[in-house]
Amino acid sequence: MNFGFSEEQDLLRSTARKFLENECPSVKVRALMDGPEAMDPALWAKLAEQGWLGLISPEEYGGMGLGFVDLVVLMEEMGRAVVPGPYFSTVLLGGLAILEAGAAAQKKEWLPKIAEGEKRATLGWMEPSAMLGPQGVTLGAAQSGGRFTLSGTKLFVHDAHTADAIVVAARTSSGKTAEDGITLFLLPKGTPGLQVTLLPTMDQTRKLCDVTLTNVTVGAEAVMGEVGGGWQPLSRVLDRATVALCAEMCGGAQKVLEMTVEYAKIRQTFGRPIGSYQGVKHKAADMLVDVENSKSITYYAAWAMDEGVPEGPLAVSMAKAYVSDAYRRVAAAGIQLHGGIGFTWEHDLHLYFKRAKGSELTFGDATHHRERVAQLVNL
Amino acid sequence: MDLALTPEQMSFRNEVRSWLKVNLPKDWVETVRAGSDIPRSDAYDFLSRWQRKLYDAGFMGLTWPKEYGGRGLTFMEELILHQEMALVKAPPILNILAIGMAGPTIIAYGTEEQKRRYPAKMLSCEEIWCQGYSEPNAGSDLAALQTRAVKDGDCWVVNGQKVWTSVAQLADWMMLLARTDPDAPRHKGITYFLLDMKLPGITIKPLKQITGDPEFNEVYLDNVRVHESQILGGLNNGWAVGMTTLMYERLALGFGLQVRLRIALDGLIELARRTRRNGSPATKDATIRQKLAQLWIDTEVFKYTGARAITKLLKGELPGPEASTGKMMWVEGHQRLQELAMEIQGPYSQLTRGSKWAIESGLWQYSFLRSLANSIEGGTTEIMKNIIGERVLGLPKG
């Protein structure tokens, strides 16, 4: 047994940390989040140059062909730097959906371009009902003469406004079960009837959109995989994206802990550093426990994804349940222990706090995942 | 990253598994289905025989050197053994203070003679050990200890009182910390003795615990003459030696704690399945499900945090920050688990041993009460947080 990272993975971590400190410091994060796009072409090109846009894409599509344990390392660093922009949506949502479900031609067309940084993609699956399971997919796709007409709304779609393609989960038939009858469609930007509206969000570093489809008519070339068989690949994509999100959350929580400990050493009250007060010290110790445990369960989930073990979904839900609560607690404690300065716009803590809150409620919160754990272990 | 076992580890696992299948005491499996603790005083003989059986089969002291009675294996085998014991809910190890603390400390600091004399008999349970650290005025602040040892010829004469000394009534030996130089700074004048509990001048008074069981004791030391060859790790070096003991306690007991949490959780889930709430098993109650699932998650988290720490040990590195979290994980998780057991039993949780209505013979009531000590024994939670804050995070002392 070896539950640690390899030398290559350690190197990836130090490279990524240095890269992001240089290319995406907090001033840059703030400049990007203020704009509507949160997307910087120069940074994007550099991410492509590093190979990170194709990190988990197979080599035949211009990727690096690495696994989730490798990806986790990079995602931790991305979360540490609260990198804005469509990396997550392009690599973990749109890109992964194309890889998991796309037809050969779709993969060949999109994946190399994504890896090169030429194209971006995202995934629309949740609807205004905010339901997480397959029941939540109600956007209708009426079939006639080999063509499909899609109408309905996808909500909380990451970076749809800067994406070149949106993968949309639609209901082509009402099958025996809710899983049955879901089909994935690949809709390029500018498809007639596709309307994207950027939504104001609490976490400005992560842009969310309303994607409304009004009689969007497409042919078989837009269908990804089997008609009616879309739920399985979709749930695989969501599980994987959840693990990557957990890693990002771990990186953010680690950074908040470090910022707080540094501050507790220098900030003086009543003639001594606040870190010498147990009310502060013990909270910091609790934060460390949350951070280390979050990493442990996230690494396990990443390993489970790479190995394809049957307990994969259980590992994912354990991780998301744990990390959702942990990052929220850590980010809030970070602000508390900074006092007034922690409540300012100027201090970076709120970037982490807001990212923590958004991430907690993305792909299901702790309550949702605890229930899924209960089901998976047959409680 | 690779969680798989090597072929050698696999075959070790199979060895353990098939041995347990044949040798696990049947009456144990039938009577003890629940809890994570039993009143040890009910079962000393039984537990002593069980440890002896494990020893004879070669499963005690896996990581200890062969020449001192161990098997010279790695922490990995130790982990495998514990995991297999959890799967079958094996009885706990009686001589745990010896195995978890005294043994490793003697192996680290002992003279060749001491190393040949003591460890093997700890493993076989021929000699039980207790820990004589705490005193009425020295618990968290251990360096305040006042038990005195004064040189007289080739002996040291010990006077003082120890308290909360678990299993002293059974023990053949004590890890004794006593002050040998009252003029030196607090940490510099303490010596670690290997004390024979049969020496004249030792009086043991049992203390009844919250549970009603007398598991720990007061130990009075009146002019007890200890030979100087019983010093471990050098005169006035007892603080460093004693801290090593505590480090081993927190590290090695970590494996055991992980297993005990798992056993307790499995017991709790069975309890919840059998308990009806509004006409259905309690496991179907939405709130109980949430709490059980969280405990399941925390138990797994504890396991993987442990796996990260062991990986570092196996690579010969020092344990990182993750290693310091184990005791706190155990305490918080186990106390929450025991609270949930009471919640699931509802009004029945009030009934204890002796009532025909008591659930599972009142074992949960015992383990619930016993769990209160988890955050006190082996370093209080407040002290653990001080240690993490100061040693791991580098925050200034108060």
Ligand SMILES: Cc1cc2nc3c(=O)[nH]c(=O)nc-3n(C[C@H](O)[C@H](O)[C@H](O)COP(=O)(O)OP(=O)(O)OC[C@H]3O[C@@H](n4cnc5c(N)ncnc54)[C@H](O)[C@@H]3O)c2cc1C
């Ligand atoms: C079931 C059980 C078995 C035990 N077995 C043994 C044994 O076999 N051998 C042995 O030597 N000892 C044993 N102990 C003793 C145990 O190690 C001590 O009880 C423990 O170290 C606390 O010391 P104390 O009881 O003196 O409490 P105190 O040290 O007086 O602590 C009282 C309270 O103050 C808090 N506190 C103290 N100092 C600080 C600080 N600096 N910062 C913040 N909070 C602080 C503590 O956390 C605690 O809440 C056992 C205890 C129990 C409950």
